[in-house]
Amino acid sequence: xxxxxxxxxxxxxxxxxxxxxxxxxxxxxxxxxxxxxxxxxxxxxxxxxxxxxxxxxxxxxxxxxxxxxxxxxxxxxxxxxxxxxxxxxxxxxxxxxxxxxxxxxxxxx
Amino acid sequence: xxxxxxxxxxxxxxxxxxxxxxxxxxxxxxxxxxxxxxxxxxxxxxxxxxxxxxxxxxxxxxxxxxxxxxxxxxxxxxxxxxxxxxxxxxxxxxxxxxxxxxxxxxxxx
Amino acid sequence: xxxxxxxxxxxxxxxxxxxxxxxxxxxxxxxxxxxxxxxxxxxxxxxxxxxxxxxxxxxxxxxxxxxxxxxxxxxxxxxxxxxxxxxxxxxxxxxxxxxxxxxxxxxxx
Ligand SMILES: Nc1ncnc2c1ncn2[C@@H]1O[C@@H]2COP(=O)(O)O[C@H]3[C@@H](O)[C@H](n4cnc5c(N)ncnc54)O[C@@H]3COP(=O)(O)O[C@H]2[C@H]1O
Ligand SMILES: Nc1ncnc2c1ncn2[C@@H]1O[C@@H]2COP(=O)(O)O[C@H]3[C@@H](O)[C@H](n4cnc5c(N)ncnc54)O[C@@H]3COP(=O)(O)O[C@H]2[C@H]1O
Ligand SMILES: Nc1ncnc2c1ncn2[C@@H]1O[C@@H]2COP(=O)(O)O[C@H]3[C@@H](O)[C@H](n4cnc5c(N)ncnc54)O[C@@H]3COP(=O)(O)O[C@H]2[C@H]1O
Numbered sequence: 408x409x410x411x412x413x414x415x416x417x418x419x420x421x422x423x424x425x426x427x428x429x430x431x432x433x434x435x436x437x438x439x440x441x442x443x444x445x446x447x448x449x450x451x452x453x454x455x456x457x458x459x460x461x462x463x464x465x466x467x468x469x470x471x472x473x474x475x476x477x478x479x480x481x482x483x484x485x486x487x488x489x490x491x492x493x494x495x496x497x498x499x500x501x502x503x504x505x506x507x508x509x510x511x512x513x514x515x516x
Numbered sequence: 517x518x519x520x521x522x523x524x525x526x527x528x529x530x531x532x533x534x535x536x537x538x539x540x541x542x543x544x545x546x547x548x549x550x551x552x553x554x555x556x557x558x559x560x561x562x563x564x565x566x567x568x569x570x571x572x573x574x575x576x577x578x579x580x581x582x583x584x585x586x587x588x589x590x591x592x593x594x595x596x597x598x599x600x601x602x603x604x605x606x607x608x609x610x611x612x613x614x615x616x617x618x619x620x621x622x623x624x625x
Numbered sequence: 626x627x628x629x630x631x632x633x634x635x636x637x638x639x640x641x642x643x644x645x646x647x648x649x650x651x652x653x654x655x656x657x658x659x660x661x662x663x664x665x666x667x668x669x670x671x672x673x674x675x676x677x678x679x680x681x682x683x684x685x686x687x688x689x690x691x692x693x694x695x696x697x698x699x700x701x702x703x704x705x706x707x708x709x710x711x712x713x714x715x716x717x718x719x720x721x722x723x724x725x726x727x728x729x730x731x732x733x734x
Contacts, residue, residue: 409729410521410615412628412670414653424551433613434551435523435559442642442652442669450653450670451551452521452559454615460730468734504651506628506672507730511518512569512616516577519630519724533660542722543660544632544668560660561630561668563724620627621678621725625686 408513409460411453412506413467414439416474419502420449423470427453432463444476444498460507471502517622518569520562521615522576523548525583528611529558532579536562541572553585553607569616580611626731627678629671630724631685632657634692637720638667641688645671650681662694662716678725689720 415423420436427434437450455463477495524532529545536543546559564572586604633641638654645652655668673681695713 408615410617414670424554427551432551435557435613436549436551437546437559437655438549439670440654442645442650442654445642448653450655452523452548454613464730464732468732471734502734503732504653504672505730505732505734506626506728507732508628509618509727509729510615511618512573512614514573514577514612514614514616516580516611516614517724519726533663536660541660544666545658545660546655546668547658561632561657563722618727619724620727621682621723623682623686623721623723623725625689625720625723 408510409455409457410508410510411451411455411460411463412508413451413453414504415449415451415467415471415502416500417447417449418474419471420451423451423467426466426470430462430466432459432466441500444478444500446476454510454513464505467503467505473502474500476500517619518564518566519617519619520560520564520569520572521617522560522562523613524558524560524576524580524611525609526556526558527583528580529560532560532576535575535579539571539575541568541575550609553587553609555585563619563622573614573616576612576614582611583609585609626728627673627675628726628728629669629673629678629681630726631669631671632722633667633669633685633689633720634718635665635667636692637689638669641669641685644684644688648680648684650677650684659718662696662718664694672728672731682723682725685721685723691720692718694718
């Protein structure tokens with residue numbers, strides 16, 4: 408058993424979630440925030456048998472799209488478009504960041 | 517030191533949390549969402565000494581109850597009871613899903 | 626690659642987050658709740674190369690401050706100041722609790 412922690416963009420989360428349901432992959436969703444852009448994203452915790460890890464990595468890769476996003480200026484989000492400074496700055500946000508974690512024990516009660 | 521990730525039903529979370537306090541088990545709570553039913557549940561992150569892992573697993577098992585829940589139809593949650601399709605579909609939701617994770621280092625500052 | 630799970634007080638989260646940005650440390654933030662005090666705190670998931678783990682632990686230690694916090698009485702948060710019982714009880718809340726977790730695979734798509 409492995410636990411995958413996958414951070415994806417909100418725009419891709421529902422498609423990925425539906426793909427998991429179709430393929431009987433169990434997952435739990437968390438609403439999270441990117442440390443740099445300070446905008447919301449989605450983290451999936453996916454407990455999966457070792458022999459399905461590659462399949463799940465493929466599903467995440469297929470569902471996730473790299474996009475341009477604007478960097479939030481230091482003051483507040485709403486000021487972004489009125490800002491006469493060097494903002495808005497565009498950054499490329501990847502489709503997904505995934506950690507495959509070892510698991511000692513897995514239980515369902 | 518191990519880190520337990522325990523996903524439980526909201527209805528059981530407070531009882532489990534009180535049990536942790538009584539037994540001096542430290543935990544952090546996250547509001548999460550089930551990937552299949554898309555309804556809220558609770559995830560506990562529980563850092564615990566290796567010699568208390570079995571005790572904590574017992575506490576989780578004792579506090580968690582298997583229930584029937586309705587599966588959310590694809591449109592939205594509120595439509596569930598008005599839906600004339602094959603919904604609502606009942607699924608059995610377990611008491612708890614627990615991952616016992618290895619920890620390299622544990623620090624408190 | 627290691628995944629650090631760092632639970633810090635909300636008051637210290639923004640300073641720590643800015644420090645991460647300055648030092649090009651990538652992180653994802655979760656809004657969490659302490660199991661004992663039942664008040665909000667912040668959990669960072671920080672995927673970092675093994676050779677930067679000590680540096681990140683130092684950053685967390687430097688940004689986090691031990692404080693006194695009042696323990697929530699069993700009824701509800703708002704009753705805390707009117708309570709004529711033995712509340713409010715003060716507890717010392719540490720700066721940070723950190724788990725350094727091993728990672729089998731790390732992918733960015
Ligand atoms: N100090 C810095 N300097 C210059 N550019 C920076 C930067 N920090 C982040 N970026 C850029 O901004 C994008 C959004 O990062 P954010 O932290 O909001 O949102 C991140 C974060 O929530 C998560 N993430 C990525 N790497 C992570 C890691 N090693 N540990 C934990 N979370 C990570 O995945 C989201 C997307 O990350 P991704 O790498 O695709 O895309 C990143 C990256 O292209
Ligand atoms: N391997 C894993 N990795 C990460 N998180 C996990 C997990 N196994 C369970 N969970 C978490 O625990 C909740 C309860 O799962 P359980 O298996 O008891 O109860 C499940 C199961 O009986 C059923 N179910 C889930 N996926 C299904 C599928 N593809 N086909 C048929 N039934 C499914 O629906 C119930 C609710 O599932 P839901 O996803 O809403 O909520 C799940 C999910 O949040
Ligand atoms: N092993 C672990 N696993 C998972 N998460 C952990 C953890 N150790 C600490 N945390 C997280 O860090 C927060 C601060 O914990 P700290 O030990 O500094 O500060 C604690 C501690 O000084 C005290 N405390 C907690 N449980 C206690 C108990 N059963 N009896 C007496 N004091 C307790 O109350 C403070 C606030 O605790 P709270 O639970 O609200 O919030 C905790 C919890 O969210």
